[in-house]
Amino acid sequence: MNKRLAAVIIVIVAFLGVAFFQTSKPQTAKKQYIPTVGILQLVTHPALDQIHKGVVAGLAHEGYTKGKIKIDYQNAQADQSNLKTMSQKFANENADLTVGIASPAALSLAKTADGQTPVILAGITDPVGGGLVKSTQRPGKNITGTSGDSPLQQHLDVIKEVVPSAKKLGIIYTTSDHGGEYNAKKMATLAKSQGYDVKMYTIATTNDMQQIAETMAGQVDVVYAPQDNGVASAMKTLINVTNQEKIPVIPAVDTMVKDGGLATISVSQYDIGYQAGIMAAKVLKGKNPATYPVKTITKGVPVVNEKQAKLLGITLPQSLVKDAESKGEVIK
Known part of the structure; x- marks a missing residue:
């Protein structure tokens, strides 16, 4: 066997060995994406606290349990400057979606999102009159959620x-x-x-x-x-x-x-939050908030x-x- 042929054989064997080694290596599982949801609550009091609990439960019902979602909960304690700062915090973190508990919180999130990141309303009275959505049937742009009108x-x-x-x-x-x-x-x-x-x-x-x-x-x-x-x-x-x-x-x-x-x-404030959580989950899964009707709960x-x-x-x-x-x- 001449030297040139031997060299070719050595190169082929080395190539096959590397290829075998690469294909035989265990394949690592693709890392699952974990979405971030920012929840902004106006102030601490029992009704809004119940809405918050409902939102988390609604997300969990749709599969977004601990380890499969990151929830950043912020409470403004009725301070308007806090609302602005916390809304901007979510934007800086590139939150996939935000939830507003009480009208001032929802308005602050909507302004910061500027028609881009989805905003879910959690029990907002008169969202049309409040300038949050165009109509309850076709909200428009990036906002939908639940309305808790009083009977x-x-x-x-x-x-x-x-x-x-x-x-x-x-x-x-x-x-x-x-x-x-x-x-x-x-x-x-x-x-x-x-x-x-x-x-x-x-x-x-x-x-x-x-x-x-x-x-x-x-x-x-x-x-x-x-x-x-x-x-x-x-x-x-x-x-x-x-x-x-x-x-x-x-x-x-x-x-x-x-x-x-x-x-x-x-009207159950927990149920209002729960429905908002379910709607948030469906938007995370791809549902378009612009055509997702606001759910009004009055019973x-x-x-x-x-x-x-x-x-x-x-x-x-x-x-x-x-x-x-x-x-x-x-x-x-």
Whole structure:
């Protein structure tokens, strides 16, 4: 065998050996992509906390459990500058999707996203009027989610049933809360049409509640506290004042009844968040938010506070109590 042929054979054998070694190496599994979801909550209070829990549960239901998703939860504690900073934090982290709990949080996320990153609304009242979506059926651009409109006629029916002698209805809301103002004004129109003398009261921040509540308690027979983040956060202050004057408060949601409200028909805040979580998961999987209709949740259950009724010397209708026992909740 000549030297040239031997050299060729050596090269071929070496090549085959390298090829065999490469193909026989174990193949490493492709690393699974883990999406990042930013959740921005306006402030800490029980209703919004329930929405947050629901969002996480809804994501988990669709397969986004621990290890398969990164959730960055931020709470602005009612500070507008925090909302802006936290929204920008999500943008800097290239979050795949963000979730806004309460209108100010959703608005901040929408502004920062600027029509790009998907934004999921979690229980936002009147998202069309708030400038978040074009319509509930075809939201447009990058935003969709859930809306938790209050069953206002049912709330008024509770007032009629629980405080039948009431003529003067006080309604209090926060001037910076679009959802609260929307619900308050709709209730005012509804109550006036059904014979109530309606008096409107506003707070700019929770710090105003003590003074405004003291004024209101001396001028009305019953108070309606709408689904409003500022009012919900200051609910205990409101109740401390109204209790001194034996004025009942009919609030919008169960968490506000637990803080001293008398009774309501409550839409589950957890369910609102849960549906938002499911919608967020479907958008992560490719669903287009621009054509994904906003889901409006209005079905509620009765909730009564027997302890508060006893304190105020009010006898709750047995039919309402029985409904609460079988379908909702009785706070004793």
